[in-house]
Amino acid sequence: MPLTARGEAIFERIPNSAPRESTGSIGCEIVRHEELCIGCARCASVCPTGATETSGTFDPMQLFAAPPDSRRGALGEALRKIARHQPSGPIEVPGRVSSFRSIVYEAEKCIGCGACARICPTGAVEAIPVSAAEIASSRGGEAA
């Protein structure tokens, strides 16, 4: 499993560095499942690095992918009934519409703290722990 970009940068600075076994795991890999996202923006509000942020646009395709019993799913069902073609791409979201915004995640900025995954109410953010042994082996060494 890859180390996060930030973790990689830290290890770059230390010669022959390898993570210590006692930490168990170092950071997490973040995998987002946009179809489950309800746009509550809690992930963005807790993210310490700005890797996860609320955007000013929304991709209507997210409505079609949402679970049918959800609010977004219901809106998607209504939209699909009257749609003449597939959505033509992301749309601008007016200022007071808060829950229909796409969340943008930039892996480059992420330190893998997992705060976003802990606070997400729908399981849309998955934090996969990266084990020390895996990182060590990916760097050609052994965990000390």
Added chain:
Amino acid sequence: MSEALVEEQAQAAETEDAERKIIGFFCRECAYAAADATGNARISLPPTIRSVLVPCTGRVSPLHLLKALADGADGVYLAGCLVGQCHYREGNLHAIDRVEFARALLQSVGVEPERVQMFTMSAADSPKFVAAARKMHETISNLPPLKRK
């Protein structure tokens, strides 16, 4: 007012027959008072208009707007208080943005955004209420019936 009740009223209104159907969500504080005055003056609204009373236009979500279209309406509009005069402070401002959002959604899938509109008026402004209904009627009459899958 519960969401189910709002939808039920919208659906009940949709089942009556007429050529085109337009659902108007009217705020109880301004638009409904204006509608009352219109009725008292015996001015009739276009036959396409079906009204749904809401406590505030801020209660109406993009889902209400699109569901009305998906379930039979050719157009849907909101009539609420003048900007700055909302009885719940900012409900109409939320409504204005939600209408804009619903229009952007429609546009992205190739449906005329004019099918969703928002009007504001004071409780005493019955002529503006009538003008809004007529404008909506005219807009929708000039568009083809909305096709559904």
